[in-house]
Structure formats: structure tokens, C-alpha cells
Amino acid sequence: MARLTRKQKEALAKIEKGKLYSITEASALVKDITNTKFDASVDIAVRLGVDPRKANQMVRGVVTLPHGTGKDVKVLALVTPDKEAEAKEAGADYVGLDEYLDKIKSGWTDVDVIVTMPSVMGKLGPLGRVLGPRGLMPNPKTGTVTMDVAKAVSDVKAGKIDFKVDKTGIVHASIGKASFSADKIVDNANELLQTLIKLKPTAAKGTYVKSIYMSSTMSPSVAVDPKIG
Template identity: 85%
Template sequence: MARLTKKKKEAQAKVDNNKIYSLEEASALLKEITYTKFDASVDLAIRLGVDPRKANQMVRGVVSLPHGTGKDMKVLALVTPDKEAEAKEAGADYVGLDEYLQKIKDGWTDVDVIVTMPSIMGKLGPLGRVLGPRGLMPNPKTGTVTMDVAKAVAEVKAGKIDFKVDKTGIVHAPIGKASFSTDKIIGNAKELLSTIMKLKPTASKGVYVKSIYMSSTMSPSIAIDTKIG
């Protein structure tokens, strides 16, 4: 444990807490201060000038990261028998309906994304208390409730993620892995940030993007200039 603490201190010493880094500087620095033995996730935390308690200031959306997430997203397709083949061909890890509804009811949630069809949403309603807190409830706004199941599954597998501002006004989202090149980290970050900028609620007044921090698993956070062009 002492070795880990030493590495953390060394990583922290490389970050100037009084400096606002450019996206390019932060992406390069992050690779220097990531000390985990596994391939750490890279995340952005964007504090927005919105009041998420008000429906007209909720920020939620989807983005297809150009370089993917670096993670093999486990997808469950809850579909009728006639859609099973296309869901499997598109890469869904689990495909079915009643048996998986029962598994979820029993507490199974070992997936990253659930894709389903409009006609099945009624069956998912009673499972909201299980799926909701884990961010697994399918939603038409994120493209996970659709008749084009194959397309939805393929997009998730290719790097499509959904994000939502939390109750404190912060959007947390993964943008790749520490093993990514700086160019890939920068490209994914820019795609996410530009998407969030387009979603500014008209009811939001004042500064919209208040702060941006980049970090990897267990690394210190790096403050990024909110004016990224």
C-alpha cells in the first residue's frame, strides 16, 4: 500500500493545481500520471451552469466517440423472437426476453447497456427500481428503445455512450483508455464537449460550462480550459 501512496504523490506532484491546462496538455500529462497496472479509464467531469432539478434545464444526450471507449461494452437485447437473429448478428452479448426479465428481477445487472423495442417497455416498467439507479433503463432519447435493434446494438459496440447531468450539475463521462494516443483522447473529448455545448438549455442563464476536469482511474484530476474552441 505504501508503494501505491508513493506513486500517487509522484503523480500529484506533476499536476499544477493553480494551472488551467489546454486539452492537448492535459491529455499528454494524463498519460504521465496514470500509474495503474491495468488499462485505466479516462473520464471527463464537466460542471454545468444548470439546475437539473428543473425539467427545462436537464442536459442529457448521446455521443458516438470517434475512437470508441476502449471498453468492450456488454449489451443485452430484450427483443421478441423475430428480432433475435439481427441482435445477435449486430454483436449483442445477451439476447432474449422473459428469461432475462426474470434474471433482472432476481438482481442480475451484469451488462453496460440494454437495448429493447417500444412494445417491450411496458414489461420493463416494474424493473425501474433495479435498472434506474444503475443507469440501465432503456430510453428512446438515447436510441436504446427502437425497432432498429441491430443499428442500436452496433452503435453501442462502436463507442456510442449516453450521458446525463447529475443532481449536482455535473456530467461524468468516459472518453477512452489511458493506452489511447493523446490524439484519440483529444478527439473523443472534443466530440463529447461539442455535443454538450449544443445541448445548452435556453433556460440556462450565465456561464454554461463552469469547469472541466480530466482524470483516469485513481489519478489526480487535471483542470482544463473551458474555452476549447
Template identity: 80%
Template sequence: MAITKKQKESRAKVEKNKLYTLDEATTLLKDITYTKFDASVDLAVRLGVDPRKANQMVRGVVSLPHGTGKDMKVLALVTPDKEEEAKAAGADYVGLDEYLEKIKNGWTDVDVIVTMPAIMGKLGPLGRILGPRGLMPNPKTGTVTMDVAKAVAEVKAGKIDFKVDKTGIVHAPIGKASFTADKLKENAMELLTTLNKMKPTASKGIYMRSIYMSSTMSPSIAVDPKLS
């Protein structure tokens, strides 16, 4: 596939084999993002873990200080007595049986599903639809809780969950290209600090192997893991 003039210019600005500081990377990223829409900014962090082993699985949540810049669509699957508080907290869709039926028929037009412990049994049969899309609620990420309002509000405010994939990489959004370089840096630092705290005791050797920052359609910028 031929690369465009803008892609060529962007690539030329990223020095090969250079490890950038977070300050340099966030400033450069804004300079090489040329999409007409507000591009998403992502971090890809390669960890020195073997995710096939349960004691080396890295999974958690982080509240980004400046949010993701994306309006997260939240579905609250709750009993009638919890509907009002879920709506007040900002849930986009609130209900139960009618949404379970919609999901069974293939509807997954949401970013996060929040539910209550008593309802998880009803979601089990929908695992093959929700699982691959990363939509299955999980107590570890705070999306299965009796405090539905708090869970919804946190997601709306920029709480994201992450999980190391089978190749040992954590992919996570840290904002939008329209964010200032400082905001992107602070969001990135929050994610990296959280990941550092989660190093499994079974993980030997270098934990943070590499960090790459990119936006939609931009080249990747290598960030120095030692400085993060």
C-alpha cells in the same frame, strides 16, 4: 490514508490553479497514470444548469470517434423475430422472458440494455432495479427502437449516453489510458462539442463552468473550459 510515492509524484506534476489546454491535459494524463491495468479516462464537466428544472435537464448521446476502449456488454430484450439481427449486430445476450426473470432476481451484469417499444411495458416493474444503475432503456438515447441491430452496433462502436447529475455535473468516459493523447483529445472534443450544442435556453450565465480530466486513481487535471 497515506499516499504512495507514485501518487505523490503524479500530484507534483499537476500544477495547482493552472487551466490546461486539451492537448496539454491528455499528454499530462498519460504521464501521471501509473496503474498496472489499463485505466479508464473520464471527463467531469460542471454545467451552469439547475437539473431540478425540467427545462435545464441535459441528457443525450455521443458517438466517440475512437470508442471507449471498453467492451460494452449489451443485452437485447427482443421478440423472437428480432433475435437473429440482434445477435448478428454483436449483442452479448439476446432474449426476453428469461432475462426479465433474471433481472427481477437481481441480475444486472450488463452495460447497456436495448429493447423495442412494445416491450417497454414489461420493463416498467423493473425500474427500481434498472433505474439506479442507469440501465433503463430510453427512446431519447436510442435504446428503445425497432432498429435493434443499429442500436446494438452503435453501442458496440463507442456510443455512450450521458446525463447531468443533481449537482450539475456530467461524468463520461472518454477512453483508456492506453489510447494516444490525440485519440483522447478527439474523444473529449466530441463530447464537449455535443454538450455545447445542448445548452438549454433557460440556462443563464456561463454554461461550461469547469472541466476536469482524470484516469482511475490519477489526480484530476483542470481543463480550460474557454478553449474547449
């Protein structure tokens, strides 16, 4: 087992064992125990009382964080020539079609989100093996397959994220940066949690939000009271 550094020990000492913190307390504490030289991401992990193997208990959705993620999201717009100008004006980092499809076939995936049009999805099908595992395949449910390309691009740039419960029943999401004020982290966390609550499947029985943990890159995690969430 790796030895803890002095800073890691100091961070752990600030977390009260067995305590469930409020969102407000956890946001302030995560900022306090983050000691990275770079601007660390603040992440949240929510364990849900669902069985993701069953289609009627799958939880997936999108949320626009009020203060964004703090990350410069690189967007690729795979569009026909008539849509290129609006995609560029909306802030897409890469715009085109066939040349980028060829690049992806060759293994290029240096983007965070891909936005496309319904008419182009047929060309993306064969690239599922490359895009799927990286979470890059556009999906109408997340608003990344649409005729309103400009809105889709600007929404992503403004802090719209998509999330999906993993096979263990946990939703992982980045909700900001350690440089954010605690209030901004609170707002972003609450926006995500309220969205998750609205998406509770009718087939899910018992406790829906089982646990919530907040952490930053390389920091210990802080347990949040799921009743507050």
C-alpha cells in the same frame, strides 16, 4: 487522512497548481501521471451552469466517441423472437426476452447497456426499481428503445455513450483508456464537449461550461480550460 504513496506524490508534482490546461495538454498529462498496472479508464467531469432540478435545464444526450471507449460493452437485447437474429448478428452479448426479464427480477444486472423495442417497454416498467438506479433502463432519447435493434446494438458497441447531468450539475463520462494515444483522447473529449455545448438549454443563464476536469482511474484530476471546451 490517508498518506499519499510515492507514485501519487510524483503524479501531483507534475500538475501545475492553479493552471488550466488545454485539452491536448491535459490528455498527454493524464497519460503521464497514470501508473496503474491495469489499463485505466480516462474520465471527464464537466460542471455546467444549469439547475438540473428544473426540467427546462436538464442536459441529457448521446454521443458516439470517434475512437470508442476502449471498453468491451456488454449489451443485452430484450427483443421478440423475430428480432433475435439481427440482434445477435449486430454483436449483442445476450439476446432474449422473458428468460432475461426473470433473471433481472431475481437481481441479475451483469450488463452495461440494454437495448429493446417499443412493444417490450411495458414489460420493463415493473423492473424500474432494479434498472433505474443502475442507469440501465432503456430510453428512446438515447436510442436504446427502437425498432432498428441492429443499429442500436452496433452503435453501442462502436462507442456510443449516453450521459446525463447529475443533481449537482456535473456530467461524468468515460472517454477512453490510458493506453489510447493522447490524440485519440483529445478527439473523444472534444466530441463530448461539442455535443454538450450544442445541448445548452435556452433557460440556462450565465456561464454554461463552468469547469472541466480530466483524470484516469486513481490518478489526480487535471483542470482543463473551460473556454477551450
